[in-house]
Amino acid sequence: MIRVTVPATSANLGIGYDTLGMAVSLYAHFTFERADELAITGCPEEFRNEDNLVYVSFVDALRAWGEEPFPVAIDISTEVPVARGLGSSSTCVVAGIMAAAALTGHTVDRAELVRIATEVEGHPDNVAPAILGGAVCSFTPEGGLPRCLRYEVSDRLRFLTVIPPYEVHTSDARKVVPQQVPLSTAVWQMGRIAGMTRGLETGDARLIADACDDRLQEPYRRALIPDYDDIRRECLAGGAATMWISGSGSTLMAVTDDTIVAKFLQVRLQERFGACETLILTCDTEGAQIEYL
Amino acid sequence: MIRVTVPATSANLGIGYDTLGMAVSLYAHFTFERADELAITGCPEEFRNEDNLVYVSFVDALRAWGEEPFPVAIDISTEVPVARGLGSSSTCVVAGIMAAAALTGHTVDRAELVRIATEVEGHPDNVAPAILGGAVCSFTPEGGLPRCLRYEVSDRLRFLTVIPPYEVHTSDARKVVPQQVPLSTAVWQMGRIAGMTRGLETGDARLIADACDDRLQEPYRRALIPDYDDIRRECLAGGAATMWISGSGSTLMAVTDDTIVAKFLQVRLQERFGACETLILTCDTEGAQIEYL
Numbered sequence: 001m002i003r004v005t006v007p008a009t010s011a012n013l014g015i016g017y018d019t020l021g022m023a024v025s026l027y028a029h030f031t032f033e034r035a036d037e038l039a040i041t042g043c044p045e046e047f048r049n050e051d052n053l054v055y056v057s058f059v060d061a062l063r064a065w066g067e068e069p070f071p072v073a074i075d076i077s078t079e080v081p082v083a084r085g086l087g088s089s090s091t092c093v094v095a096g097i098m099a100a101a102a103l104t105g106h107t108v109d110r111a112e113l114v115r116i117a118t119e120v121e122g123h124p125d126n127v128a129p130a131i132l133g134g135a136v137c138s139f140t141p142e143g144g145l146p147r148c149l150r151y152e153v154s155d156r157l158r159f160l161t162v163i164p165p166y167e168v169h170t171s172d173a174r175k176v177v178p179q180q181v182p183l184s185t186a187v188w189q190m191g192r193i194a195g196m197t198r199g200l201e202t203g204d205a206r207l208i209a210d211a212c213d214d215r216l217q218e219p220y221r222r223a224l225i226p227d228y229d230d231i232r233r234e235c236l237a238g239g240a241a242t243m244w245i246s247g248s249g250s251t252l253m254a255v256t257d258d259t260i261v262a263k264f265l266q267v268r269l270q271e272r273f274g275a276c277e278t279l280i281l282t283c284d285t286e287g288a289q290i291e292y293l
Numbered sequence: 294m295i296r297v298t299v300p301a302t303s304a305n306l307g308i309g310y311d312t313l314g315m316a317v318s319l320y321a322h323f324t325f326e327r328a329d330e331l332a333i334t335g336c337p338e339e340f341r342n343e344d345n346l347v348y349v350s351f352v353d354a355l356r357a358w359g360e361e362p363f364p365v366a367i368d369i370s371t372e373v374p375v376a377r378g379l380g381s382s383s384t385c386v387v388a389g390i391m392a393a394a395a396l397t398g399h400t401v402d403r404a405e406l407v408r409i410a411t412e413v414e415g416h417p418d419n420v421a422p423a424i425l426g427g428a429v430c431s432f433t434p435e436g437g438l439p440r441c442l443r444y445e446v447s448d449r450l451r452f453l454t455v456i457p458p459y460e461v462h463t464s465d466a467r468k469v470v471p472q473q474v475p476l477s478t479a480v481w482q483m484g485r486i487a488g489m490t491r492g493l494e495t496g497d498a499r500l501i502a503d504a505c506d507d508r509l510q511e512p513y514r515r516a517l518i519p520d521y522d523d524i525r526r527e528c529l530a531g532g533a534a535t536m537w538i539s540g541s542g543s544t545l546m547a548v549t550d551d552t553i554v555a556k557f558l559q560v561r562l563q564e565r566f567g568a569c570e571t572l573i574l575t576c577d578t579e580g581a582q583i584e585y586l
Contacts, residue, residue, distance in 0.1 A: 019484040139484025141503040149487040179476050186479040186509060191312040191432025193486045194442040210434040216479060 001033040001293045002102045004095040007133065007284035008080040009087035010159070010253055011125040013200075014212040014244030015192045017177075021087075021125045022135040022200070023284035024159060028078035028091035030054060031293070032099040035073040042076035053089055057096025057120050064116060067104050074099075081277075083167045085247030090126035093117050094288050102290055110287065111148075118146050126247070133287030135200050137193065153283035154203025158262040160240060160254040162231055162269055163277040168224050173248030176220040185215045200283075205241035205257040212242040212255075225249050227273060234272060238265040253281075294326040294586040295395045297388040300426065300577035301373040302380035303452070303546055304418040306493075307505040307537030308485045310470075314380075314418045315428040315493070316577035317452060321371035321384035323347060324586070325392040328366040335369035346382055350389025350413050357409060360397050367392075374570075376460045378540030383419035386410050387581050395583055403580065404441075411439050419540070426580030428493050430486065446576035447496025451555040453533060453547040455524055455562055456570040461517050466541030469513040478508045493576075498534035498550040505535040505548075518542050520566060527565060531558040546574075 008026040012018070038055065040048040050056075054076065059069045080088040097116050101108045108116075110131050117127035124138040124146045135151040195211030198204070222228040225245065231252050235243045239261040240254035256262050262280045269278045301319040305311070331348065333341040343349075347369065352362045373381040390409050394401045401409075403424050410420035417431040417439045428444040488504030491497070515521040518538065524545050528536045532554040533547035549555050555573045562571045 016483060018480045019487075137484055137487035139481070139488055139504070141506065144503065147484075147488055147500065147503055149491045177476065180473050181476055181479050183470065183472050183474055183509065186474050186482055187311045188432070189479055190309060190482050190486045191430055191440075193483045194312075194430035194490060195432055195440055197487060198442045207440065210437065210440055211432070213434065216476065 001031055002099060003291045003293055004030045004032070004098045005289045006091040006094045006130050007287065009090060009126045009129045010246040011085070011087065012217065012244065012247060013135070013196060014214045014218060014242070015189060015196050016137065017214070017216045018123065018125055019139065019193065020135065020137050020196065021129040022153065023129040023133045023287060024161070024281040025284050026079050026086065026279065026281055028076070028080045028088065028095065030095040030099070031075045032072050032103060034103065035071050038071045039073040040076070041074070053092040054096045057093040058100045060120055061097040061100035061116055062104065065100070065104065065106055067100070072099070072103070081163055084163050085168070085245065085249045085251040087126035087130055087247065090117070090121060090130045093120050094127060094130050098288060098290055113288070114148060115145055124148060129287070131288050133285045134283060135197065137197060151197050151201050152285070153200045155282065156203035156257045157200065157205065157283065158256050158259055159281045159283070160235065160256065160262050160265050160269070161246070161279045161281050162252045162254070162273065163279070164225065164227055164250040165275045166250055168249035170248045173221050173224060176224065177217045178220070181216065188215055203257050205255055208255055209242035212244055214244070218245055221245055221249060225252070227276070228252065231269065231273060234269060235265060238268055240265060294324055295392060296584045296586055297323045297325070297391045297581065299384040299387045299423050299581045302383060302419045302422045303539040304378070304380065305510065305537065305540060306428070306489060307507045307511060307535070308482060308489050309430065310507070310509045311416065311418055312432065312486065313428065313430050313489065314422040315446065316422040316426045316580060317454070317574040318577050319372050319379065319572065319574055321369070321373045321381065321388065323388040323392070324368045325365050325396060327396065328364050331364045332366040333369070334367070346385040347389045350386040351393045353413055354390040354393035354409055355397065358393070358397065358399055360393070365392070365396070374456055377456050378461070378538065378542045378544045380419035380423055380540065383410070383414060383423045386413050387420055387423050391581060391583055406581070407441060408438055417441060422580070424581050426578045427576060428490065430490060444490050444494050445578070446493045448575065449496035449550045450493065450498065450576065451549050451552055452574045452576070453528065453549065453555050453558050453562070454539070454572045454574050455545045455547070455566065456572070457518065457520055457543040458568045459543055461542035463541045466514050466517060469517065470510050471513070474509065481508055496550050498548055501548055502535035505537055507537070511538055514538055514542060518545070520569070521545065524562065524566060527562060528558060531561055533558060
């Protein structure tokens with residue numbers, strides 16, 4: 001039996017629409033073993049079939065290596081909420097591919113995993129940090145493979161993560177984003193990518209806040225999250241440096257370099273927004289892991 | 294007497310329109326001493342008066358510190374061609390400000406120099422790398438001071454610099470750039486900023502080439518430089534990884550991590566484009582310097 005552990009991820013980090021992502025200390029665990037027929041446990045009944053994304057990715061990877069699909073028993077134990085902008089589907093994709101490699105004796109490195117997972121997911125925003133750990137800025141050269149620039153994230157940073165009880169559909173979130181932007185907005189974003197990555201590396205929360213002033217998506221998407229304004233006000237008043245929408249939401253992530261501020265804020269948000277789950281996360285530095293049990 | 298030395302700079306670096314810049318190993322030297330009346334030597338007659346940008350910046354800086362302007366003798370000895378996209382005007386601005394500080398006993402650090410020079414120039418693209426050395430990505434928070442992210446550039450990289458005998462007017466170069474861009478172009482540029490800065494740091498010419506695929510300005514500005522296509526073809530055929538327009542041109546800069554390729558290419562370009570000056574430059578790591586003579 002093998003166990004694969006994959007971190008949750010926060011895409012965009014405010015300023016880096018479809019470009020930046022970061023692995024965080026919230027994990028999905030998956031065990032796999034060969035079985036007589038497909039059996040999936042640890043998830044709602046509706047996902048216990050061959051359309052399960054973990055199994056679909058497992059089969060996709062096998063086929064990519066010219067291997068015949070075979071039945072497995074999969075058990076899922078995840079802390080990553082579904083459809084909240086924390087990369088839960090990427091955890092499934094990465095786990096399925098790693099299991100396919102492990103159970104058929106293929107040796108894959110992380111670069112190869114990113115390549116295959118990007119093909120399955122369509123873009124590297126979440127899968128790249130889920131595999132590599134840290135923060136990742138990615139782009140895909142024309143006709144080439146994705147290029148991933150990995151950044152070590154300072155361990156002084158805390159990401160106060162507020163998960164509302166409701167979902168934002170990614171398709172709705174994409175619809176509200178204007179498809180044409182002023183040249184000055186493109187320039188605005190570019191300089192701030194450098195500020196954000198440097199701020200994450202050095203743990204400079206003030207620089208992160210200066211850089212995290214997005215004009216591409218957050219001004220439009222905030223309206224899709226009813227608690228956005230209230231939670232943002234509370235976070236900034238309580239000492240957080242800034243706050244962004246994680247992926248396309250609904251999760252919100254505030255940043256501080258002070259663990260006391262993080263703790264105070266967590267308690268305050270739990271009191272005021274009891275329907276939301278509020279976690280203090282750090283950056284995951286390891287990325288996806290595999291154990292042979 | 295004091296002597297100020299300021300490096301030439303290449304703005305944009307292809308992908309980083311109005312955001313990225315790099316100091317290069319080509320220098321302007323300026324000496325200053327108090328005098329009975331303004332005297333400027335080492336430049337064409339038309340610039341030997343109080344409208345000279347060196348003197349204007351000197352006076353601006355004095356006024357910013359509440360000092361009365363006073364006459365100086367300025368001698369200019371520069372390797373930086375005027376109006377070719379190599380930041381010659383920034384060398385003048387930086388020198389004037391540093392001289393004002395030195396001759397009145399003000400102590401300024403490089404951050405303060407960037408702040409004042411950005412006020413004089415209007416944007417930090419050239420002055421920031423001219424002052425700080427290395428490559429610099431900059432942005433200005435709303436209502437705040439410019440933020441400069443400095444990157445050490447690998448000393449393996451060589452920048453083959455081709456300076457045509459003609460000028461591109463910055464105003465013309467700005468006119469041809471579309472003022473609205475697709476969202477996908479903004480995203481395209483953002484990821485490549487990370488690729489360019491990482492490529493410069495690590496000396497990975499292949500990564501620089503992948504990242505240096507600009508969609509904001511270079512597709513439009515190349516038409517303003519008659520030799521662009523021929524020189525680009527020659528550079529890439531001769532082993533350079535990529536080529537960009539320096540600032541708004543007309544200078545072109547090809548990149549290689551191989552000094553032999555740089556030398557071969559220099560000879561080849563000198564043979565084929567004899568009207569152009571062709572230099573092999575490295576990144577300047579020191580930025581502006583001052584000596585008390």
